Amino acid sequence: MISRAGWVGVCKQIDRLVLTVLLVALSPAIAAGGTLLVYAGAAGKPPTEEAARRFEKETGIHVDLVFGGSGHVLSQMRLTRRGDLYFPGSSDYMEKAKRAGDVFPETERIVVYLVSAINVQAGNPKGIHGLEDLLRPGIRVAIANPEGVCVGSYAVEIIEGALTPEQRRRFRRNLVNYTASCSKTAAVVSLKAVDAVIGWRVFEFWDPERIETIPLEPGQVQRIGYIPIAISRFTRQRDTAQRFIDFLLSPRGRAIFARYCYFSTPQAAMAWVGADKPVGGEYLVPRAWLTPGDAR
Amino acid sequence: MAATSGFRRLAIGGALFILVLYGGLIGSLVYYLDRGQFLETLGSQRTLYAIGLSLSAATLATLLAVIIAIPAAYALSRYRFRGREAVDTLLELPIIVSPAALGAMLLIFFTNPVGAWVQEHSVQFVFAFAGVVLAQFVTTVGIATRFIKAAIDEVPPRYEAVGRTLGASPARAFLSLTLPLAGRGILAATVLTWAKAMGEFGATITLAGTMAMRTETLPIAIFMHLASADIEGTVVLILILLGIGLGTLYGVRRLGRRGRRA
Numbered sequence: 001m002i003s004r005a006g007w008v009g010v011c012k013q014i015d016r017l018v019l020t021v022l023l024v025a026l027s028p029a030i031a032a033g034g035t036l037l038v039y040a041g042a043a044g045k046p047p048t049e050e051a052a053r054r055f056e057k058e059t060g061i062h063v064d065l066v067f068g069g070s071g072h073v074l075s076q077m078r079l080t081r082r083g084d085l086y087f088p089g090s091s092d093y094m095e096k097a098k099r100a101g102d103v104f105p106e107t108e109r110i111v112v113y114l115v116s117a118i119n120v121q122a123g124n125p126k127g128i129h130g131l132e133d134l135l136r137p138g139i140r141v142a143i144a145n146p147e148g149v150c151v152g153s154y155a156v157e158i159i160e161g162a163l164t165p166e167q168r169r170r171f172r173r174n175l176v177n178y179t180a181s182c183s184k185t186a187a188v189v190s191l192k193a194v195d196a197v198i199g200w201r202v203f204e205f206w207d208p209e210r211i212e213t214i215p216l217e218p219g220q221v222q223r224i225g226y227i228p229i230a231i232s233r234f235t236r237q238r239d240t241a242q243r244f245i246d247f248l249l250s251p252r253g254r255a256i257f258a259r260y261c262y263f264s265t266p267q268a269a270m271a272w273v274g275a276d277k278p279v280g281g282e283y284l285v286p287r288a289w290l291t292p293g294d295a296r
Numbered sequence: 297m298a299a300t301s302g303f304r305r306l307a308i309g310g311a312l313f314i315l316v317l318y319g320g321l322i323g324s325l326v327y328y329l330d331r332g333q334f335l336e337t338l339g340s341q342r343t344l345y346a347i348g349l350s351l352s353a354a355t356l357a358t359l360l361a362v363i364i365a366i367p368a369a370y371a372l373s374r375y376r377f378r379g380r381e382a383v384d385t386l387l388e389l390p391i392i393v394s395p396a397a398l399g400a401m402l403l404i405f406f407t408n409p410v411g412a413w414v415q416e417h418s419v420q421f422v423f424a425f426a427g428v429v430l431a432q433f434v435t436t437v438g439i440a441t442r443f444i445k446a447a448i449d450e451v452p453p454r455y456e457a458v459g460r461t462l463g464a465s466p467a468r469a470f471l472s473l474t475l476p477l478a479g480r481g482i483l484a485a486t487v488l489t490w491a492k493a494m495g496e497f498g499a500t501i502t503l504a505g506t507m508a509m510r511t512e513t514l515p516i517a518i519f520m521h522l523a524s525a526d527i528e529g530t531v532v533l534i535l536i537l538l539g540i541g542l543g544t545l546y547g548v549r550r551l552g553r554r555g556r557r558a
Contacts, residue, residue, distance in 0.1 A: 072523040079527065096525060142423070145506045148523030177423035177505030180519070184502070192407045193422050291342050291508045 034237060035062040036244055039077045041070035041089030042182040043114065043151065044227045046206060047260040048087065054256065055247050061240060069181050071096075071148045077232060078102060084235040085244060087227070089182055090114070090150030091280035094228045103230035104238075111248050112262035113269040113279070114225035116154045117201040118214040119189050126195045131162055131220055134196055135170040142194045144185045145178035146285045151185060152178065154225060155198035157283045162220040172292060186211060200225075201272070205261045218275035224266055226280050322538060328531045337532040342508050343517070346533075347540065349428065350514040354493035357432035361440040361493075362486050369445035370470065374453060387438040395435050399502025402431065406503075423505040428513060431499035440489040447481020448474060480552070487548050494541050514540075 040048050045067055052063035066073055070088035074097055077083045086103050088094050098105045120128050126139060134141050144152030159171055176194060179185045186203040188194050190210040197203075204213040229248065231241045247253050254264050263269040266279050337343050371377065372384055390398055405411040406422050414421075421427040451474050459469035475482075497515040504511040506520055514537045521529040 069523040071525040072519075074525045075522045075527055075530070078525070093525070100525075142505070145520060145523070147508075148520050177511060178507045180501050180506050180516075180523070188403075191403055193403055292510070 034240060035064055036085065036237070036240060037064045037066070037083045038085040038087055038244070039066045039068075039073035039083050039232070040087040041073065041093065041150065041227070042067050043070075043089030043200060043202075044087070044112065044257075044262070045183065047112075047257045047262065051248060051253055051256045054252065055244055058247070059243065061243070063244065069148050070150050074102065077234065081234050083232045084237060084241040085229055086232050087111075087229045088150070089227060090154070090225050091228055092150055092153060092282045094230060095282045097230070101233060103232055105230070107231040107242070107245070108228050109230070109245055109249060110226045110228050110280075111253075112227050112257045112264055113266050114227065115201045115263065115269050115273055116151070116158055116198060116221060116225070117203075117216055118196055119186065119199045119203045120196045120212050120214055121189060121192055122208075122210050122212050124212055124214070128196050128214055130214070131158070131216060132167075134174060134198075135163075135167055136174075139174050139196065140176050140194045141171070141174045142177055142179055142185065142188050142197050143175065144182060144197075144199070145180060146289050149179070149181055149185070150225070151182050151199055153283050153285050154222075156285050156289050157222045158198060158216065158220055160286065161222045162216075175292065178292075202261055215272070215274075218273055221273050221275070221277055222283075223278045223281060224269045224273070226266075227262075228280075325531045325534060328527050329535070330528045330532075333528050334532045334535070337529060338536060342512075343533070343536065345509050346512050346514045346517045347536065349425070349512070350494055350537075351540070353425070353428045353432055353513065354490055354496075357429050357436060357493045358440075358486060358490040360429070360433050361437040361489050362444070362482070364437055365440035365444045365485070365489075366475075366482065368441045369448055370474070372441070372445050373448040374456075387442045390435045390438050395431075395496060395498030395500075396502060397498075398434055399431060399499035402427075402434065402499065402503045422503060423507075423511065425504075425511065427504035428500055428511055431503045432493040432496045435496050435499050436489045436492050439492060440485055443485030443488060444478070444482050447478040447485060450481065451477045483548075483552055487545060491541060491545055494537070 038048075038052070048065060048067075052065055056062050066076060066083075068076070070090060070093035074086065074088065074093060077086060078100070086094070086097055088097070094103070094108060097103045098108070118128060118131065118134070120126065126133075128134065128139070133139065143155040144150075146152035146156045159168055163171060179188055179197075182200070183206075185197050185199045186206050189197055189199075189203070190207045196214075201213050201215075204211045229245055231238055231245070235241050248257075258264055263272065270276050368383070372380060393401070403422065406415055419426045421430050455473050455477070456466075456469040459473050460466070464472065495515060496513075497519065500511075500513060501516050501519065506512055506516050508517070508520075512520065514533060518530055518533045518537065521527075521533060
């Protein structure tokens with residue numbers, strides 16, 4: 001039986017141990033001057049992780065990255081009322097964030113540009129060379145859920161703009177399902193669960209051994225997407241957050257994204273598309289695409 | 297006496313802590329609750345479809361899980377056979393690898409030659425209703441077996457031995473002696489399995505996708521509303537899922553208690 005005094009002594013020892021562990025664990029952050037919390041869409045995951053590591057190495061400031069669907073991480077930022085930067089995968093979600101007052105709109109900067117494309121299995125076993133091939137009977141196609149994933153809304157915009165009503169009907173017959181995120185859209189091609197997706201051109205560079213990109217015709221691309229970043233209104237270290245933005249836009253930051261084959265200028269993106277296109281903006285997904293399961 | 301009441305207070309305190317914890321989480325939803333949106337969402341075709349899909353898939357998955365779990369649990373409880381230890385260990389697979397990992401495993405399975413053959417010669421699982429049922433089944437059958445084994449372990453094998461001496465076959469002894477005696481435990485296991493299936497998300501979203509009016513279950517609908525930064529819509533769907541799930545569990549437990557009193 002341990003006496004009351006004994007229990008008090010034990011508790012004090014445990015307190016000291018916990019405090020020591022916490023201090024050791026947090027000392028790098030405390031010594032270096034803090035931690036940035038960035039809510040990021042998955043569209044830029046590979047280069048963003050590398051950029052965060054490089055930034056920490058150069059400045060000693062640790063960067064915590066919360067990845068997910070752009071809308072999902074926006075919800076997390078709003079609910080937790082914490083965070084320094086919002087880095088969604090498209091302009092659509094940045095527009096939502098600006099309208100709701102979740103970010104300082106004057107701090108928004110464009111980091112890289114994205115172009116929609118058809119992604120197929122490496123080797124293109126089904127011989128898909130364009131949008132019309134996705135209408136062939138037996139072709140299994142997926143897109144990201146346009147309700148919550150930016151690349152999905154770009155896909156819907158392309159289908160609505162480039163296909164006739166009859167062609168859209170044939171497309172929807174081949175549309176097997178919606179994926180839950182950018183990375184899952186690429187993954188279903190890697191895993192050969194579908195024959196093709198309408199995703200981002202850069203998916204090929206995420207998994208070059210399993211994914212191949214088929215460009216759309218210039219007239220089919222509706223707009224150039226971009227990955228923006230802005231300072232969150234919940235930040236308590238605005239200057240430090242600005243430093244991370246400045247790093248991403250610096251030659252060193254841009255070089256990281258260039259290695260992953262993201263376009264650093266709209267002109268480069270348009271050159272790849274083969275035509276001038278509007279950049280960014282917002283697209284209202286037609287309601288029929290939000291409940292497609294009954295449209296057979 | 298003082299020690300007894302102190303211990304009683306501690307025990308009840310533990311139970312009340314759980315009530316405060318879960319009750320607090322549910323209560324916090326009220327902060328974002330919009331009454332008008334609640335009624336609109338509840339009555340929408342999309343929500344009604346998600347409710348129907350969740351209920352039917354969970355019920356079907358549970359039935360399949362229990363049908364497999366009862367004989368499996370009996371074998372693990374009563375027999376010694378090669379591979380028994382491996383089976384017993386693998387029952388916890390869904391808990392260890394997480395539902396999301398299970399979903400990835402299922403997706404990977406169906407994209408290799410064996411899985412592709414299965415889909416070609418049976419039903420389509422990837423991005424289909426059958427995939428919803430399969431995802432829920434895979435995540436619950438191990439747990440169902442574990443719970444039902446615990447119930448069968450409580451029934452002394454001696455009863456079956458006596459039945460056998462009176463001329464009953466092993467199957468007859470099981471059906472007329474062991475199964476009824478383990479009935480309450482099996483019912484409890486079934487209810488818990490159904491609850492787990494209703495709330496299943498990770499494996500389902502990976503294998504079956506997120507298309508509304510096709511494979512969007514209530515948990516997936518909650519995730520998609522959060523993914524489109526619609527917090528108010530998310531809250532409504534959470535409350536609907538809570539209402540259906542907890543209401544059904546409570547009702548089944550009440551019926552079970554009435555059945556015992558009768």
